[in-house]
Amino acid sequence: MRIYACVKQVPANNETRLDPVTGTLIREGSPGVLNPLDAYAVEQALRLKEQYGGEVSALSMGVPGVRDMLRRVVALGVDRGILLTDRAFAGSDTLATARVLAAAVNKCGMPDLVLCGRVASDGDTAQVGPMLAECLGIPHVSDVACIEEIARGEARVRRLGDRGYHSLRVRLPALFTVLKEICVPRLPSITGVLRGEKAAIAVWGRADLGSLEGGVGLKGSNTRVLRSHRPDLRVKTRAVAGARDLMDILREENLIAEDRVRGDI
Amino acid sequence: MGTYEGLQGIWVLCGVRDGQIDRVSRELLGEAERLGAVEGMKTTAVVLGREIPQIRGADHALVVQDDSLSVPEELRWTHELYHLVRRYRPQVLLLGANGFGRSLAPRLAARLGTGLTADCTALDMRDGLLVQTRPAFGGNLMADILCPDARPQMATVRPRVFRAPDWEAARPCEILREPPAGPDTLSRLVEITGFTPSGQDAAIGEADILVAVGQGIGSKENIAMAEKLAELMGGALAASRPLVDGGLVPYAHQVGQTGRTVAPRLYIACGISGAIQHLAGVAAEKVVAVNIDPDAPIMERANWAILGDCGAFLREMVDLYTTSPPSVLPDRHSK
Ligand SMILES: Cc1cc2nc3c(=O)[nH]c(=O)nc-3n(C[C@H](O)[C@H](O)[C@H](O)COP(=O)(O)OP(=O)(O)OC[C@H]3O[C@@H](n4cnc5c(N)ncnc54)[C@H](O)[C@@H]3O)c2cc1C
Ligand SMILES: Nc1ncnc2c1ncn2[C@@H]1O[C@H](COP(=O)(O)O)[C@@H](O)[C@H]1O
Numbered sequence: 115m116r117i118y119a120c121v122k123q124v125p126a127n128n129e130t131r132l133d134p135v136t137g138t139l140i141r142e143g144s145p146g147v148l149n150p151l152d153a154y155a156v157e158q159a160l161r162l163k164e165q166y167g168g169e170v171s172a173l174s175m176g177v178p179g180v181r182d183m184l185r186r187v188v189a190l191g192v193d194r195g196i197l198l199t200d201r202a203f204a205g206s207d208t209l210a211t212a213r214v215l216a217a218a219v220n221k222c223g224m225p226d227l228v229l230c231g232r233v234a235s236d237g238d239t240a241q242v243g244p245m246l247a248e249c250l251g252i253p254h255v256s257d258v259a260c261i262e263e264i265a266r267g268e269a270r271v272r273r274l275g276d277r278g279y280h281s282l283r284v285r286l287p288a289l290f291t292v293l294k295e296i297c298v299p300r301l302p303s304i305t306g307v308l309r310g311e312k313a314a315i316a317v318w319g320r321a322d323l324g325s326l327e328g329g330v331g332l333k334g335s336n337t338r339v340l341r342s343h344r345p346d347l348r349v350k351t352r353a354v355a356g357a358r359d360l361m362d363i364l365r366e367e368n369l370i371a372e373d374r375v376r377g378d379i
Numbered sequence: 380m381g382t383y384e385g386l387q388g389i390w391v392l393c394g395v396r397d398g399q400i401d402r403v404s405r406e407l408l409g410e411a412e413r414l415g416a417v418e419g420m421k422t423t424a425v426v427l428g429r430e431i432p433q434i435r436g437a438d439h440a441l442v443v444q445d446d447s448l449s450v451p452e453e454l455r456w457t458h459e460l461y462h463l464v465r466r467y468r469p470q471v472l473l474l475g476a477n478g479f480g481r482s483l484a485p486r487l488a489a490r491l492g493t494g495l496t497a498d499c500t501a502l503d504m505r506d507g508l509l510v511q512t513r514p515a516f517g518g519n520l521m522a523d524i525l526c527p528d529a530r531p532q533m534a535t536v537r538p539r540v541f542r543a544p545d546w547e548a549a550r551p552c553e554i555l556r557e558p559p560a561g562p563d564t565l566s567r568l569v570e571i572t573g574f575t576p577s578g579q580d581a582a583i584g585e586a587d588i589l590v591a592v593g594q595g596i597g598s599k600e601n602i603a604m605a606e607k608l609a610e611l612m613g614g615a616l617a618a619s620r621p622l623v624d625g626g627l628v629p630y631a632h633q634v635g636q637t638g639r640t641v642a643p644r645l646y647i648a649c650g651i652s653g654a655i656q657h658l659a660g661v662a663a664e665k666v667v668a669v670n671i672d673p674d675a676p677i678m679e680r681a682n683w684a685i686l687g688d689c690g691a692f693l694r695e696m697v698d699l700y701t702t703s704p705p706s707v708l709p710d711r712h713s714k
Contacts, residue, residue, distance in 0.1 A: 125516075127655070150636070150637060151637060207494065208485065208495070209488065209489055209492070209494070209495070212489060235516075235517065235636055236515065236516055237515055238497070238498070238514070238515050238516070238517070239485075239497040239498070240481055240485075240497065241484075241485035241488075241495060241497055242485075243485075244453070244482055244483075244485040244486040244489070245485045245486070245488070245489040247486065248457075248485075248486050248489035248490055249489060251565070253454055253565060253566075253568045253569050254453070254482075254486065255569070256453075256478070256481070256482035257478060257482070259630075270572075274478070274577075274630075274631060275478050275479070275574075276477045276478045276479060276582070276584065276585075277576055277577065277582055278574055278575050278576035278577040279574070279575045279577060280571055280573070280574050281571070281572045281573035281574070281575075282569060282570065282571055282572060283569070283570045283572055284568060284569050284570075285568040285569075288568070293630070294630070294633075294637045294638075295630040328492055335494070336492075336493055336494030336526050336528065336529040337494035337495070337496060337524050337525070337526050338524065338525045338526070338527060339522050339523070339524055340510065340522075340523040340524065340525050341522070341523050342515075342520055342521060342522040342523070343520075343521055344519065344520060344521070345514070345518070345519075345520075345521045347518070347680065348679070349666070349679075349680060349681070349682055350682070351678060351679060351681055351682065351683070351684050352682065352683050352684070353683075353684055353685075353686065354667075354683045354684065354685050355685070356685060356687065356692065356695065357685075357692050357695035357696045357698075357699055358695070358699065360667065360683060360685065360696075361696070361699050363683060364645070367665070369588075369644060369645045369665065370612070
């Protein structure tokens, strides 16, 4: 089985700073890490490989420095890392990003499975996965909590929906975005780390990817950030002595629930 | 397009629940009306399904009724919506940012080749363009986003951001029926074979009140007490990540960066420190913090801070709830 795990480098923390003059985001100074939820996509890919055999590739679009992050992913047991980096990719919105990832997948030939994290911690959109599936012309399932079985070109999965878990059967190739619930990521072994350090990471640019219909980078993006600002998260905090006083406040503020009269439930 | 001109304005994809247009869709129809008034655009409620409920609160309703649409499924819905959008070319398409909408919208936007803004917390119309405001970086940054050229301008919007209009008073709309778009090879590749409800209490994205527990909760008994209080208050139990990782509370209850984003009217945080990854998921109207540490970060984000043991607090709350009948919770915006 051939699996691709899409991994993104994100800032290690979300304490953003804005340039006071331009209002743009200052990214320097914040070290990059693997998007927390992508660790679950990688782990799930490795487990499927252990169970069914095959090969796992990690795919990332980002700045040249993302190569080091891919080495750390290879250290976990991934067979190869592919970095998609080019000035032409800069400023890509979610759809433009999906186009680049799709072109890279197509270049290697359609795998059986593409795994993404549910959401990236910086952009926070959860859009790239389903968009990538659409660009590849394969089905997707979001918020997968468990891959129960893969057999005869079909996966049985459980996904967390709005009101409970759905069981689904999906023909492969398919793309899943995975929840934290799906597995517990492993730590790299010493031999893995050594392997990662020596691993050759494939680096592909715009010219390596052939036609990117619809465009990439800022020019190929339909969405534009008009402006950004830091919201004022401070609230006026009032000290309250205990439950009794709180009940009075909640009543005053109309925050007490529906006809919940004593003994009714 | 003759009589269909009105369909080129603002569309809301409406979900159906318990035989009614669901709450977030009603909220969006209300907002669509406001946005439409700014630019003189008509609004359209788009409803797909086997059974179509009564539709109110828009100028038009575009309805596709078919047996094959009995259960919402992203690929099937994408196929239908793609054809509707291609045919009528709306300026704006809004969807609820629930799990289904967040999975469907990117699929559809990619097929249409248009822009999509996820999880908006405010919308506006300026010079014919939809200004879409959304949080990023765990709520540390707000961005205003435009989709200047491609159409439709698509956005998903969190539940409870807008006020649902008075549904009874809302005008019924002119219904236009469309036949289904015809066979779709992609959606045949996915089959929904079962559903396990996660229980009333797990719908933390929809609850008005959340009683949330963290590592300071102290004991299993106190978690049960929190659950009891949530039940008494007509709300749901939520938890920070350590309790979920520790197997004490199921994952569906986890709030935060790696869990769910919640927007209840009231969030009662018991023994939660308020780490940035936790607060990233809390978009509550009002927060109560119960903590023994006056310097816990949550205390600064709380409207009401109680310094003390959360076990004792929960017991007292449950006592008070079972002895003094509280009043009715009015709609969040009608204060
Ligand atoms: C990549 C990443 C993603 C993460 N995602 C999430 C996420 O989605 N959700 C999440 O919640 N966390 C997440 N975390 C973890 C987060 O950083 C915090 O570790 C976690 O939120 C802390 O949980 P807590 O507040 O319950 O526990 P603690 O930080 O241990 O806080 C316990 C609090 O209880 C108080 N306390 C102790 N005893 C009592 C008592 N008797 N009565 C009252 N108060 C008491 C203490 O003063 C303290 O403030 C993530 C972390 C990382 C690195
Ligand atoms: N630049 C990227 N390179 C590789 N994968 C990505 C990239 N951006 C997003 N993804 C994948 O898409 C998921 C969702 O990202 P997002 O839509 O940005 O929230 C991530 O968890 C990754 O698996």
